[in-house]
Amino acid sequence: MKMPWSKKVQEINLEPTTGDDATANNVVERKLGLGKIGTIFASGSALFSDGYANAAIGPAETILKTYIYPEAFAAPSQNSSLVSSMGFAGMVLGQLSFGYVSDKIGRKFAMLLCTAIVFVFSALSAASKGPGAQGTINALIAYRFLLGIGIGGEYPAGSVAAAESTEDSSISKNKQQRLFVLATNTMLDFAFAIAYFVCLVLLWIFGMNHLNAVWRITLGLGVVPPMFLMYFRLKMHEPEVYKKGTMRNARIPYWLIIKRYWVKLAAVSITWFIYDWITYPFGIYSSIITAEAVTDSTLYTSLGWGCLINFFYIPGTLVGAFIVDYLGPKYCMIFGLLMQALFGFIMSGTYELLKKHVAGFAIIYALFLAFGEVGPGNNLGLLASKAVGPTAARGQIYGIAAAIGKVGAFIGTYTFPNIIANLGGSGTYGGDTGVFWIGSGLAIVSAAITFFFIPNIRADAMRDEDIAFREYLEENGYDTSHMGMKDQTHTIDSEAATVTENVEDKSKL
Structure with a gap:
């Protein structure tokens, strides 16, 4: 039996749409302004989650080195330099490898994979555990390296997609560079400050007697931004500029x-x-x-x-x-x-x-x-x-x-x-x-x-x-x-055919 409210429910679209055919069908779309601009921020704002994951290790390492495992970090141990430097090593590997993935497979695939890596290894970093103090530190160093790959991959994937999305025809030409900066570096800078603030708030909550909880939860909260970001990235399309200029099939x-x-x-x-x-x-x-x-x-x-x-x-x-x-x-x-x-x-x-x-x-x-x-x-x-x-x-x-x-x-x-x-x-x-x-x-x-x-x-x-x-x-x-994606070539051919038909129809009149 058809209920009186059935038609109304069917007309509600709970899925936000971003990319080429962006609409504002629900509360999230209307409130956050998703659409063409939302696509830019969904692409570039992963640097917030990356920035948080990158910055959170600073206060976490301070707690580990000064209060929990001071003997393990004392000279001549290399633990302190390895905890910080292995993240850099992973980032370099991610930037180089995901550059190729982004160009040959697609911006969207590369972004989704990077988001998944950041989510998984942020969680594992928080759960680092091994035999004794050195085992825990070794696990953290390994997870930081793998997390760095996801962080580094966002640069040639998310940032590049954000830049390409700013040149959509619906974006004002006087705001293209501004939107890119706000979606990327501004997100990164906010994340650095928030990472320290989160650790400080956790210290107020747990106190000096529960520092293990402080550093682990500080790192663990790094899973929250990529978790939300994954939802919006699943709804994205490849940037129009990429569709026309890619060499994925050449x-x-x-x-x-x-x-x-x-x-x-x-x-x-x-x-x-x-x-x-x-x-x-x-x-x-x-x-x-x-x-x-x-x-x-x-x-x-x-x-x-x-x-x-x-x-x-x-x-x-x-x-x-x-x-x-x-x-x-x-x-x-x-x-x-x-x-x-x-x-x-x-x-x-x-x-x-x-x-x-x-x-x-x-x-x-x-x-x-x-x-x-x-x-x-x-x-x-x-x-x-x-x-x-x-x-x-x-x-x-x-x-x-x-x-x-x-x-x-x-x-x-x-x-x-x-x-x-x-x-x-x-x-x-x-x-x-x-x-x-x-x-x-x-x-x-x-x-x-x-x-x-x-x-x-x-x-x-x-x-x-x-x-x-x-x-x-x-x-x-x-x-x-x-060059270009096949569906994009088909679209261009269809538009050209439509224009030709219209010209022929007018000539017959």
């Missing part, structure tokens, strides 16, 4: 791509390497702020300062997001680098004075970090995805640039202690300020490389480059007929 002409794009790829990779390499001094100055502000530092104050210092990134990324479409990513990055260098020089030159006024020190330091996000933080991913190569190899090109950046971060963790020692050691004027003189000087070098070798990005830059790339391939004897 041979990728790597040599032709290298000849055309190697200079821009090298420029972006070098600037990314430098940016990640000089981030090491940030930790040095954060410890100075903590030491000067709080003489009797505890775990509570350490986590509180970590939350505050990571919060310094957020104003920079938000302000930068709203000026990038007006300045263009190239000049926005140059502006941020030069301002960061300026405040780095101020902080180093007035070091002795600022040490006596910790509030002033914190303000200058906050401006230094904020301008880093206005510049390279916001724009490196934007330039790597939109200014360096074509859709056919965008995932692999982006992955290479991002991986070189992470290699810079990995090398920085080993080179800067030696630099500090050679400049006089920690606690001396040369040891505490020398790395920032170097870092600020390299920021100027990065600005010069960006100015001379990286082009600025206009609206719809990827679409224009794909057209130019096809012409370049045809000029070099490459058959472009197999």
Whole structure:
């Protein structure tokens, strides 16, 4: 028997639709604005879950090293460096391998696989257990490496898909770069601050007598963002730009791509390497702020300062997001680098004075970090995805640039202690300020490389480059007929046939 409400129930669509035929059929769609913009955020905001998983290991390692297993982390043990560095190693592997997966199999498949990896190994990291203290630490190191693969894979998968989705015809041309930044780097920066805040809240709840619960739940909550993200990603379609420009059914002409794009790829990779390499001094100055502000530092104050210092990134990324479409990513990055260098020089030159006024020190330091996000933080991913190569190899090109950046971060963790020692050691004027003189000087070098070798990005830059790339391939004897997805080719043919029929019908009248 048909009930009176049957028709009404059948008309309700509980499934949000994103991608090409986006609608706003339910509360989630209407409230969150899913659709074309929702697709951008569903693609790029995985960096929130990745950022949380990457940042949460900081306070978790502090608890393990200082309070739970201090003997296992004491010298000459390599546990401390392995817990942090194995995540970087996994990220490099993920960035390189998922670049190929993203280009040859699809953005959506790569994103779903990365989300699953982050979910599974965030849970396993929280449940790390082995025989004795060293067994537990070894399990955590192994899971961090595998988690890093998923985190790294998001760069050439999710970030690239977000960039391509910004060039949909329904997106305002004056908001394309802003939406990418808000969906990627802004999410990443919020995640860093939230990871420390979550650990601090858990410490308030459980107290110093239950630190095992604090570090495990901090890591375990990393499963929540990818769990929700998986639902929306299942509803996505491949970006329109990818459908038209992919070489998933054709041979990728790597040599032709290298000849055309190697200079821009090298420029972006070098600037990314430098940016990640000089981030090491940030930790040095954060410890100075903590030491000067709080003489009797505890775990509570350490986590509180970590939350505050990571919060310094957020104003920079938000302000930068709203000026990038007006300045263009190239000049926005140059502006941020030069301002960061300026405040780095101020902080180093007035070091002795600022040490006596910790509030002033914190303000200058906050401006230094904020301008880093206005510049390279916001724009490196934007330039790597939109200014360096074509859709056919965008995932692999982006992955290479991002991986070189992470290699810079990995090398920085080993080179800067030696630099500090050679400049006089920690606690001396040369040891505490020398790395920032170097870092600020390299920021100027990065600005010069960006100015001379990286082009600025206009609206719809990827679409224009794909057209130019096809012409370049045809000029070099490459058959472009197999480019694009089959269903996309069929759609184009159908549209062309429709246009022809309409013309013929009009001619008969």
